[in-house]
Structure formats: C-alpha cells, structure tokens
Amino acid sequence: MDDAETRLIANALCEIRSLLAPYIGSESEAPTDVRLAAHLAYALHNEASALAAGTGFNLSAALKKVVAIDGILGTADGRRLVNLWSIEPKGEA
DSSP states (O other), rough: OHHHHHHHHHHHHHHHHHGGGGOOOOOSSSSHHHHHHHHHHHHHHHHHHHHHHOOOOOHHHHHHHHHHHHHHHSSSHHHHHHHHTTTTTTOOO
C-alpha cells in the first residue's frame, strides 16, 4: 500500500470514529454491531492519525486496545477480530 492509500484509509477511519462517537460507552442502547464499530474506530483512531501523518505506532499496544473492547461491551468480538486478522506484532509469536 502506498502512502496515499494509507492516508486515505487512515483518514476514513478517523472520520468514521467521529460519526460513531455517540455510540461509545457501556451505557449506549445502540445495537451491538454499531457499538462494536464505534469502539473499534475509537480504539484505533490514534493509530490511524499516526499513519495519516506518516509515522508508525506500536502494533502490540493497538491490538490490546481492540481486545479491551470485550470488557466494555461484554462480548468476545475484540479477541475474535484480532484472531480473524491473524496479525502478530514483529518479534512476537
């Protein structure tokens, strides 16, 4: 993926995070899939901003944020997504 493609996707995630902001939190009465999308965008928006700026981020810390969604929503979706993506930080197995 080139820099322009990375910036496009990163900026789109930041915009999605803004649009879904009303659905953040454990008290939201929105459907679970909407709440998951909101929390996923929120969890990764700093990383998306870093990519848009041309810098990197700590992959391990980002994946931990995704897994932490489970504690907020009472689901196993964060862990499921990390496993589905089959992403392992460099140097970790």
